[in-house]
Amino acid sequence: MRAISILLGLGSLAFAAEPIRVQLTTGGHAHDISFYGVLEGQRDFRINVNPHPSAFRRDLRKDVDVLVVYDMVDVNDEAQRTRLRDFLESGKGLVVLHHALCGNWQWKWWYEEVVGGRYLMKDEGALPKSKFKHDEDMNVTPAAKHPVLAGIGPFRVHDETYKDMWISPKSTVLLKSDNPTGDPQVAWIGPYRASRVVAIQLGHGPEAHRLPEYRALVANAIRWAAGRGSD
Numbered sequence: 001m002r003a004i005s006i007l008l009g010l011g012s013l014a015f016a017a018e019p020i021r022v023q024l025t026t027g028g029h030a031h032d033i034s035f036y037g038v039l040e041g042q043r044d045f046r047i048n049v050n051p052h053p054s055a056f057r058r059d060l061r062k063d064v065d066v067l068v069v070y071d072m073v074d075v076n077d078e079a080q081r082t083r084l085r086d087f088l089e090s091g092k093g094l095v096v097l098h099h100a101l102c103g104n105w106q107w108k109w110w111y112e113e114v115v116g117g118r119y120l121m122k123d124e125g126a127l128p129k130s131k132f133k134h135d136e137d138m139n140v141t142p143a144a145k146h147p148v149l150a151g152i153g154p155f156r157v158h159d160e161t162y163k164d165m166w167i168s169p170k171s172t173v174l175l176k177s178d179n180p181t182g183d184p185q186v187a188w189i190g191p192y193r194a195s196r197v198v199a200i201q202l203g204h205g206p207e208a209h210r211l212p213e214y215r216a217l218v219a220n221a222i223r224w225a226a227g228r229g230s231d
């Protein structure tokens with residue numbers, strides 16, 4: 001009923017197309033309640049928060065256009081992995097936020113072909129374990145021209161940094177940070193081609209969650225992942 005009333009409320013406005021149906025998945029990592037303010041006020045989104053363990057228990061293709069993950073869980077269940085594969089192979093979008101980069105770090109298909117980056121939870125051969133550092137200030141600058149960066153210029157943010165992540169050379173870097181405690185790449189387009197995938201390392205706490213640029217970045221990422229707007 002809520003969806004119907006929203007559509008009626010928008011009445012004859014031309015953009016009142018079908019809302020973008022978002023599944024927001026959390027779980028496995030505590031986070032500040034300010035996170036839920038990031039997507040407030042986006043009238044073209046219909047957001048359903050579906051955390052673990054129920055997140056991937058059903059076929060997501062039926063009622064989800066974009067999956068937004070802000071979880072930190074290794075999906076090891078084969079049926080759940082198949083549902084994620086089916087969802088992405090069907091062309092549906094994915095937005096990976098902050099500590100979600102630390103999940104599935106041993107699921108090669110996920111980090112190598114889809115997300116194009118991973119946070120290593122321990123040393124792996126020549127690759128050292130990744131590190132995090134809280135409460136860092138950084139200057140963030142666009143590194144590409146892309147719809148996900150629409151309206152976003154250089155900005156300053158107080159956030160957590162990640163260092164020594166593996167980032168695929170096939171990822172397209174969108175934003176770079178100047179803080180040496182972290183990797184320069186703080187947002188990118190994943191290498192996956194069957195659907196649109198955006199990864200955003202930023203977003204630990206209220207300082208990022210309340211920043212207009214961060215909110216615009218996440219909203220743009222969802223719209224682009226849904227295939228809305230221009231290429």
Ligand SMILES: [Zn+2]
Nearest residue numbers: 098099160204
């Ligand atoms: Zn964090």
